[in-house]
Amino acid sequence: MIKVNGLSHSYNKDGKYAVKDVSFEVKEGEVFGFLGPSGAGKSTTQNILTGLLKLQEGEVTVAGYDVKHIKNEMFNRIGMSFEQSNVYSKMTAKENLDFYRKLFDVETKEPQFLLDLVGLGDKGNIKAGEFSKGMKHRLTFARSMINNPTLWFLDEPTTGLDPSIAADIKDIIKAENKKGVTVFLTTHNMYIADELCDRVAFIVDGDIKLIDSPKNLKMQYGDKLVEVEYIKDGETINESLSTIEENDKKKLQDIIGQSDIQTMHTKEATLEEIFIKGTGRGLI
Amino acid sequence: MLKKMFTIFRRDAKVNTREFLTAYIMLAPVIFAIAINLIAPGINDTTVNLALVKGDDEQMVAYLEDFAKVDVFKDVAALEKRVGRRDDVFAIVPDGDDYYVLQQGNEVEGLEQYATMMLTFYQEGMRIEDSTAIIHSFDRTVPPLKKLLVNIFMMFSAIMGGMLIAINIIEEKEDRTIRAINLTPISRTAYIFAKSVIGITLPLYGSVVLVVFTGFRGIDWGQMMVLIVVSTLISILVGFTEGLKNETVMDAAGSVKMLFLPMAGAVAVAEMVGEKWQWVAYWVPFYWTYKGVDSVLTYNANWGTTLLYALFVVIISIVAYLILMPGIRKGLE
Incomplete structure (x- = not known):
């Protein structure tokens, strides 16, 4: 669905690259996470893929279209939910969606259906300018689905949303993906990436450091640990023990047999930890 | 598109x-x-607005209509009321066998003389045909x-x-x-x-x-x-x-x-x-x-x-x- 080969971009064309020689591929029906800290080159890459930025170097095809010679019809196939909500504040939620649907040449979703989907069903006749930040974000998200995109770009889709709404948004993404929609997810939130993505790419300083599935990355970079809290001789002790190393395994058996265990859980590495390990950089 | x-x-x-x-x-x-x-209208309209009593002197009404915008009213009270309004209207009010010109007092300067002259011309029996003036026009309408x-x-x-x-x-x-x-x-x-x-x-x-x-x-x-x-x-x-x-x-x-x-x-x-x-x-x-x-x-x-x-x-x-x-x-x- 997306093929990127040797993509480089310099804003001032002065040899300082925001992204440098980036190559990756996103398969049809996949949820692909593009992860990195601010200024890593996520937005630059995404903007080139969506045609918002002109392709300078490299070869990029999106939904079968060559981005170098972008055709307007490509936009019938893609949807984009922006990190910063961008809806007409002087128009109602319904008017916003009604307006956008008329700009596409393909079958579109009913505005009321979309508003219901994102929990704004009863707010259709309220001007978007009167919406809270979260509501505007949901409206922006709803708008990105209006043309039934086969390739869906999501930029921080759950930012600023309360946990229950964020959970709903994640469910919508999963449901659309189940229908065959390819998702390109840009985020610095490793939890949502871990939950949704089939594969993730870690980008730092315009360079992709790692690409793989979260599961493989965890296996490759994560430590298999058990955290246990127990009482021994009247004293509370916390320990992290490896489930692989023999000494730790034996010690764990002793603790289970001889001590009063308060809590015990396995602790696999998070994507965030893997990111730090794999790239040598934090996510902020 | x-x-x-x-x-x-x-x-x-x-x-x-x-x-x-x-x-x-x-x-x-x-x-x-x-x-x-x-x-x-204040800039371009050089027509004098006159008010007369209806049925008083039909001949005078017809005469003045050639030179001014003429409205007729049922009586002197109605004339006075009309003159009292904001715009510039002069009333020609019958006074026995004669007439007087009634104005509000704040009309555009010179207009009252124009109204007075038209009344005088009528009373003196002057006609437009009597004029010897020759007119050349730029035809700007x-x-x-x-x-x-x-x-x-x-x-x-x-x-x-x-x-x-x-x-x-x-x-x-x-x-x-x-x-x-x-x-x-x-x-x-x-x-x-x-x-x-x-x-x-x-x-x-x-x-x-x-x-x-x-x-x-x-x-x-x-x-x-x-x-x-x-x-x-x-x-x-x-x-x-x-x-x-x-x-x-x-x-x-x-x-x-x-x-x-x-x-x-x-x-x-x-x-x-x-x-x-x-x-x-x-x-x-x-x-x-x-x-x-x-x-x-x-x-x-x-x-x-x-x-x-x-x-x-x-x-x-x-x-x-x-x-x-x-x-x-x-x-x-």
């Missing part, structure tokens, strides 16, 4: 009616027309100030169209919606054209309102439309540029207002400067629009001259387009 462009135009028009400033801009031509009609104001306000409308575009662009910037539009299957060129439509329709509607309300209905509408449409080109370009350059509506409106300066300058040159200095305003598109519309409003225009003036405006606008368009395209990215 046309359908999509219409969708964008309709959105702009709809939203513009919801804001005070933009709604005012859309209503401005009507206000201008009313203002011209209120101001113009249109009140000059009224024509000037209508012409200026038509160009005002064109600039207001540009202002509306600037305001709409600022709205798109504030709401960050241009990026979303860029991800729809409408080309950037089509989008620019669609956003420009309001900058053409407002001046056209404004000009029609001005012409109809101020009584120039007999003009060649086709010629007027051509001149108005070409005069919007420069306003549209400036509207886009200022909309993209400025961050607030007030800043953009202020910048677009700068167009009033060359417009006023062009009118001043056309009206007050000698023929040999007219060239100083040739670079201002409004100069050619003003001259063209002036001919149309005086019913002296022909298609050859109109199209020539329109061509000058288009050429100047193309030069402006070449200078401003790269910035506009970049600003919309």
